[in-house]
Amino acid sequence: MKTNSITILGAGLIGSLMAIYLRRQGLDVHIFDKRPDKRKASYSEEGRSINMALSHRGWKSLEQVGLKDKVLPLAIPMYGRKIHDEHGRTTFIPYGKANQAIYSISRGKFNQLLTEEAERLGAEIHFEYKCQEVDFRKQEITFETPQGLEKLQPQVIIGADGAYSALRLSMQKQIRFNYRQEYISHGYKELTIPATSEGEFAMDPNALHIWPRGKFMLIALPNPDKSFTCTLFLPFEGSKICFEKIKDEKDLETVFRAYFDDAYQLMPDLKTEFFKNPTSALINVECYPWVQGNSLLIGDASHAMVPFYGQGMNCGFEDCYILNQMIEKLGTNSWDLIFEKFQKKRKPDTDAICQLAMENFIEMRDSVADPKFQLRKKIEAKLHDLYPKEWIPLYTMVTFSDMSYAEAYALGKLQEEIMDRVMADPLITENWNTLDYEDIINQMETAKAV
Amino acid sequence: MKTNSITILGAGLIGSLMAIYLRRQGLDVHIFDKRPDKRKASYSEEGRSINMALSHRGWKSLEQVGLKDKVLPLAIPMYGRKIHDEHGRTTFIPYGKANQAIYSISRGKFNQLLTEEAERLGAEIHFEYKCQEVDFRKQEITFETPQGLEKLQPQVIIGADGAYSALRLSMQKQIRFNYRQEYISHGYKELTIPATSEGEFAMDPNALHIWPRGKFMLIALPNPDKSFTCTLFLPFEGSKICFEKIKDEKDLETVFRAYFDDAYQLMPDLKTEFFKNPTSALINVECYPWVQGNSLLIGDASHAMVPFYGQGMNCGFEDCYILNQMIEKLGTNSWDLIFEKFQKKRKPDTDAICQLAMENFIEMRDSVADPKFQLRKKIEAKLHDLYPKEWIPLYTMVTFSDMSYAEAYALGKLQEEIMDRVMADPLITENWNTLDYEDIINQMETAKAV
Numbered sequence: 001m002k003t004n005s006i007t008i009l010g011a012g013l014i015g016s017l018m019a020i021y022l023r024r025q026g027l028d029v030h031i032f033d034k035r036p037d038k039r040k041a042s043y044s045e046e047g048r049s050i051n052m053a054l055s056h057r058g059w060k061s062l063e064q065v066g067l068k069d070k071v072l073p074l075a076i077p078m079y080g081r082k083i084h085d086e087h088g089r090t091t092f093i094p095y096g097k098a099n100q101a102i103y104s105i106s107r108g109k110f111n112q113l114l115t116e117e118a119e120r121l122g123a124e125i126h127f128e129y130k131c132q133e134v135d136f137r138k139q140e141i142t143f144e145t146p147q148g149l150e151k152l153q154p155q156v157i158i159g160a161d162g163a164y165s166a167l168r169l170s171m172q173k174q175i176r177f178n179y180r181q182e183y184i185s186h187g188y189k190e191l192t193i194p195a196t197s198e199g200e201f202a203m204d205p206n207a208l209h210i211w212p213r214g215k216f217m218l219i220a221l222p223n224p225d226k227s228f229t230c231t232l233f234l235p236f237e238g239s240k241i242c243f244e245k246i247k248d249e250k251d252l253e254t255v256f257r258a259y260f261d262d263a264y265q266l267m268p269d270l271k272t273e274f275f276k277n278p279t280s281a282l283i284n285v286e287c288y289p290w291v292q293g294n295s296l297l298i299g300d301a302s303h304a305m306v307p308f309y310g311q312g313m314n315c316g317f318e319d320c321y322i323l324n325q326m327i328e329k330l331g332t333n334s335w336d337l338i339f340e341k342f343q344k345k346r347k348p349d350t351d352a353i354c355q356l357a358m359e360n361f362i363e364m365r366d367s368v369a370d371p372k373f374q375l376r377k378k379i380e381a382k383l384h385d386l387y388p389k390e391w392i393p394l395y396t397m398v399t400f401s402d403m404s405y406a407e408a409y410a411l412g413k414l415q416e417e418i419m420d421r422v423m424a425d426p427l428i429t430e431n432w433n434t435l436d437y438e439d440i441i442n443q444m445e446t447a448k449a450v
Numbered sequence: 451m452k453t454n455s456i457t458i459l460g461a462g463l464i465g466s467l468m469a470i471y472l473r474r475q476g477l478d479v480h481i482f483d484k485r486p487d488k489r490k491a492s493y494s495e496e497g498r499s500i501n502m503a504l505s506h507r508g509w510k511s512l513e514q515v516g517l518k519d520k521v522l523p524l525a526i527p528m529y530g531r532k533i534h535d536e537h538g539r540t541t542f543i544p545y546g547k548a549n550q551a552i553y554s555i556s557r558g559k560f561n562q563l564l565t566e567e568a569e570r571l572g573a574e575i576h577f578e579y580k581c582q583e584v585d586f587r588k589q590e591i592t593f594e595t596p597q598g599l600e601k602l603q604p605q606v607i608i609g610a611d612g613a614y615s616a617l618r619l620s621m622q623k624q625i626r627f628n629y630r631q632e633y634i635s636h637g638y639k640e641l642t643i644p645a646t647s648e649g650e651f652a653m654d655p656n657a658l659h660i661w662p663r664g665k666f667m668l669i670a671l672p673n674p675d676k677s678f679t680c681t682l683f684l685p686f687e688g689s690k691i692c693f694e695k696i697k698d699e700k701d702l703e704t705v706f707r708a709y710f711d712d713a714y715q716l717m718p719d720l721k722t723e724f725f726k727n728p729t730s731a732l733i734n735v736e737c738y739p740w741v742q743g744n745s746l747l748i749g750d751a752s753h754a755m756v757p758f759y760g761q762g763m764n765c766g767f768e769d770c771y772i773l774n775q776m777i778e779k780l781g782t783n784s785w786d787l788i789f790e791k792f793q794k795k796r797k798p799d800t801d802a803i804c805q806l807a808m809e810n811f812i813e814m815r816d817s818v819a820d821p822k823f824q825l826r827k828k829i830e831a832k833l834h835d836l837y838p839k840e841w842i843p844l845y846t847m848v849t850f851s852d853m854s855y856a857e858a859y860a861l862g863k864l865q866e867e868i869m870d871r872v873m874a875d876p877l878i879t880e881n882w883n884t885l886d887y888e889d890i891i892n893q894m895e896t897a898k899a900v
Contacts, residue, residue: 164623172631173614175633175731176633176686176731177631178631178633179629179630179631179632180629180630180631180632181622181627181629182629182630183625183627183628281625281626
């Protein structure tokens with residue numbers, strides 16, 4: 001069937017937001033998703049994390065499509081990291097200034113809100129349509145459906161079908177498609193800290209809790225039902241502490257008592273959950289070009305990243321924001337041009353955030369436990385206070401601004417070099433408050449000018 | 451159908467040689483190839499190079515299976531590179547010592563010889579069997595055949611099905627499979643220098659001819675019918691000289707007259723061939739693990755490299771040699787162990803040769819034209835003459851020895867640093883013959899010891 005409509009693959013967070021944008025432009029939008037409609041069928045989120053961290057880039061897109069107020073009640077602000085040491089002592093490291101937070105939000109309800117909004121605006125959603133193949137010469141997509149194969153020739157196809165994208169798999173068979181998928185050596189498992197018997201949060205709900213243990217870590221994010229979703233990151237195998245070596249409840253108890261005892265005391269269902277819940281892998285995907293014929297990849301389909309900067313969803317939302325901006329500017333008669341401009345502009349940014357996400361894993365599981373690292377953050381915060389424009393900490397550029405990721409990355413590397421020199425002072429712990437902050441800023445200005 | 455036999459995917463060079471090895475061990479071997487039997491049907495080699503350079507690692511395997519004498523008549527020795535400058539002047543740079551050569555051989559006949567040998571030894575070959583999917587849990591492979599789908603449950607599967615391997619595509623959908631495919635910015639087109647009207651070679655047949663032009667190049671390898679197969683490597687687009695900008699016969703003539711005039715005079719069919727023959731892309735593939743369940747990737751399926759070191763086929767043959775050695779040692783009751791040991795041993799080597807192949811492109815198209823580079827080769831040859839064991843040039847280690855590629859790579863990097871220092875002497879052109887060669891060797895020994 002030939003049609004002038006736009007096909008979006010994937011009714012996930014990114015596909016749904018993209019549909020909202022396109023409906024607001026008055027375009028004919030059909031979303032196809034391989035899964036059944038979760039409002040009708042039982043539905044598993046296997047292999048996807050339950051909690052996301054929504055931050056500035058995400059909010060900006062939601063605000064633009066008028067959804068900020070609807071989403072806010074689903075979200076819990078986290079103003080910083082709460083670091084738990086082996087003895088249960090905690091340290092709080094703010095993410096930014098006093099009012100700056102990232103927001104814990106559950107995938108399920110948020111996704112449903114976006115999908116329903118897309119539908120309300122007139123997007124047609126087709127569940128149980130699995131993309132089998134895209135033929136780029138014929139501009140034809142073949143779906144497997146419960147009624148058999150179905151073929152469609154849409155005007156354009158936007159693949160928002162995630163890290164294991166079917167559209168991308170068809171692209172990969174095309175000549176000159178560069179592609180890379182890389183799994184890190186760690187896997188993760190989701191666990192729960194339920195609400196207390198009084199129905200309250202068992203820990204401070206306005207922080208992202210981290211138990212950094214060098215090569216591994218546990219984290220916890222709050223939920224509106226006053227539970228926390230915990231995620232345990234361990235190497236799959238080959239280390240003293242790894243998933244392979246936790247074979248029974250005794251092994252599990254030994255590890256948790258030794259490394260996460262304060263959390264352990266709050267996890268009555270640990271033993272059941274640990275052996276019931278899947279151990280999932282963490283993938284990084286980079287590819288190029290994102291465009292083939294009339295088809296474009298966005299979100300995780302073109303740049304799946306590890307979750308350690310909390311930017312996967314935010315970056316996908318920003319994809320929608322930027323693509324929408326280009327459609328507004330260039331009109332809908334020049335999809336070729338739009339797609340070409342989009343990929344050229346966006347690729348360096350998504351490369352940068354993929355890289356930052358990878359690097360941040362070491363920071364989260366290891367550096368945050370180091371008093372020197374905490375001091376470094378304090379010095380950077382002070383620099384930012386004194387010179388709000390001249391020194392914006394990397395985390396702030398990424399999380400609380402919409403500066404391009406590539407620019408943030410480049411500036412972050414300059415800051416890193418300067419801060420390495422600052423921290424090399426053996427008396428820094430005593431001297432930090434009386435440093436020549438102006439000189440640091442001058443160093444940064446010089447570095448930028450080069 | 452469940453069977454105790456071994457399934458090899460791909461009746462190409464590597465699949466056929468592997469079958470020969472396995473038949474010599476008395477194993478039940480079935481080869482499946484998606485293409486029709488070329489002895490029966492017309493057959494295109496589209497997307498594959500016509501000429502290969504057979505060198506030591508390849509010969510070693512062929513000798514082991516008793517095929518050296520059958521292959522020799524198909525092969526033409528090339529003792530060095532013959533560099534053609536813009537004025538048609540040539541310089542000869544030997545590859546190694548006087549008797550050391552790489553051998554030009556045509557893919558078609560060579561492949562047929564190996565496939566027939568496999569068949570003669572009792573391997574069953576099934577043409578027009580296209581692997582559609584491998585189910586690693588069921589250890590089941592599904593083929594598309596002219597008679598419909600066919601399923602098989604072999605004891606083990608060896609994927610020798612090339613750079614676009616179907617087995618690898620099934621593996622790629624498995625969790626924790628790391629994969630990377632990367633196209634370089636250059637493509638290639640095959641052209642011909644026919645025999646002269648007297649039925650003779652139009653140029654020296656015992657050399658690999660190169661027209662290095664910086665960002666692009668032309669090469670030529672001799673054929674037994676006294677023609678040369680030329681390969682033109684150009685950027686696809688975006689450069690002054692690139693495939694995109696050669697739109698008609700006039701453009702073509704301008705480029706060839708300006709850059710390859712001596713070759714141009716020998717190419718009567720250039721204009722027809724250029725616009726008839728495909729422009730092909732060059733891929734590098736790296737992945738890991740190579741093993742999934744009872745299946746193993748070998749050859750290009752696990753490590754497709756760019757052709758600039760002439761090692762793709764030789765490396766694939768060495769895969770067969772090493773795998774055969776492990777089977778001999780460990781017996782056929784422990785395929786798991788064999789496959790695991792094979793991939794662990796072999797992966798660092800194939801990574802090294804993929805990298806070297808990439809780096810050698812710059813050498814071939816650019817450095818070889820530089821008198822300083824030629825002098826450098828001369829100094830290295832002299833070092834090798836004086837100290838045959840202490841200084842083996844990188845090209846010699848890769849091409850004329852069976853030292854592991856990873857070791858060759860590491861030693862090559864040490865040599866490079868030392869030679870960079872040697873060549874930094876502004877008077878090197880005058881002094882090279884009176885250098886303190888012993889001191890260079892001492893530097894190398896020190897570097898190795900670190």
